[in-house]
Amino acid sequence: MTSVMIDMFLLGLLVFIAVMILRTCKLFAVIVMSGGYSLTSAAIFVNLDAVDVAFTEAAVGAGISTVLFLAAMSFLPAEEKPENKSESTLSRPLIASVVCIAAGALLVFAALDLPAFGDPNAPAHIHVAPRYLEESGTLLHIPNVVTTVLASYRGFDTLGETIVVFTAGLGVLMLLSGATRTRRQEKAPAAVTRKAKKGAAK
Amino acid sequence: MRDNPVFRLAAKILFAPIILFGLYVQFHGDFGPGGGFQAGVIIAAAFILHGLVFGLEQGRRLISARVNLLVMAIGVMIYGGVGVVSLFQGGLFLDYTALTGSVSSGQHIGIILVELGVGVTVTSVMLALFHAFAGFVEDHS
Numbered sequence: 084m085t086s087v088m089i090d091m092f093l094l095g096l097l098v099f100i101a102v103m104i105l106r107t108c109k110l111f112a113v114i115v116m117s118g119g120y121s122l123t124s125a126a127i128f129v130n131l132d133a134v135d136v137a138f139t140e141a142a143v144g145a146g147i148s149t150v151l152f153l154a155a156m157s158f159l160p161a162e163e164k165p166e167n168k169s170e171s172t173l174s175r176p177l178i179a180s181v182v183c184i185a186a187g188a189l190l191v192f193a194a195l196d197l198p199a200f201g202d203p204n205a206p207a208h209i210h211v212a213p214r215y216l217e218e219s220g221t222l223l224h225i226p227n228v229v230t231t232v233l234a235s236y237r238g239f240d241t242l243g244e245t246i247v248v249f250t251a252g253l254g255v256l257m258l259l260s261g262a263t264r265t266r267r268q269e270k271a272p273a274a275v276t277r278k279a280k281k282g283a284a285k
Numbered sequence: 286m287r288d289n290p291v292f293r294l295a296a297k298i299l300f301a302p303i304i305l306f307g308l309y310v311q312f313h314g315d316f317g318p319g320g321g322f323q324a325g326v327i328i329a330a331a332f333i334l335h336g337l338v339f340g341l342e343q344g345r346r347l348i349s350a351r352v353n354l355l356v357m358a359i360g361v362m363i364y365g366g367v368g369v370v371s372l373f374q375g376g377l378f379l380d381y382t383a384l385t386g387s388v389s390s391g392q393h394i395g396i397i398l399v400e401l402g403v404g405v406t407v408t409s410v411m412l413a414l415f416h417a418f419a420g421f422v423e424d425h426s
Contacts (some may be wrong), residue, residue: 135318139323142330146327147330147333154418223393224392225392227317231392234399234400238379245361245402246361255417259418
């Protein structure tokens with residue numbers, strides 16, 4: 084009973100934070116509140132006994148991405164641009180809400196077919212999960228099944244994830260160092276004309 | 286922020302314990318929640334705190350961008366290297382049991398090495414991202 088009440092409170096908090104994020108124009112407030120959103124979801128994951136996921140969400144979502152967003156915010160003005168009122172403003176929210184309600188209804192309809200939460204006969208729990216649970220402690224002597232699944236049974240996936248992190252880091256570094264080079268070139272007038280010619284040739 | 290003694294002292298006191306906690310999360314992943322991804326982020330947070338309080342230049346002197354780029358690749362190499370070593374030991378790619386021949390010790394060593402690779406890559410990527418974003422502004426303002 085208390086667990087359900089905590090869940091309801093946290094879900095309500097999530098919706099509240101999401102609405103607050105939508106309503107504010109100050110980017111600093113948006114970033115801090117998305118950190119709060121991640122922390123609240125981490126609390127929900129703890130309540131679902133998914134401690135590893137909660138840990139990751141708290142460290143990555145609430146911690147480092149907030150810091151990185153704040154660092155990136157120094158490129159941007161402090162406030163979001165006000166909406167352009169000249170366009171047809173009435174039809175857009177109408178279309179958006181119709182799409183949202185339709186997609187939400189479809190998701191709820193699909194969720195009715197899902198097995199109940201914690202159902203031991205759910206397909207996810209009878210395929211390979213029993214083998215992982217049995218072997219991890221007795222055969223591999225590693226009590227944390229999440230780690231054995233992540234690093235051993237699904238080692239290829241994690242190798243892929245590591246490469247994705249590596250490539251993403253390289254991509255951002257290349258983008259930002261490329262931006263510095265063009266800015267430096269703009270200072271020299273000869274380089275600008277060369278660049279303009281290149282652009283025209285393309 | 287750099288002249289505020291409270292920030293400087295707090296950063297100095299917290300720097301080592303944050304890294305220690307990161308290492309705990311890294312190597313305790315077999316027994317409790319944690320692992321390379323979380324540990325990498327926590328250790329990067331210590332360096333980012335250092336960079337925020339003492340300035341990016343000091344942070345770059347601690348770990349230069351060039352070294353950081355190398356470390357990023359080394360993490361992936363550690364992970365892939367474990368797979369290649371297990372190939373040479375006569376097993377399949379990333380088959381940790383082949384590393385020592387016994388299931389228990391092989392899996393332990395393999396998982397710890399692989400998580401170490403993940404942690405190293407995540408730490409340096411996070412640090413590189415922070416330096417790229419924050420350094421870009423500092424260099425051009």
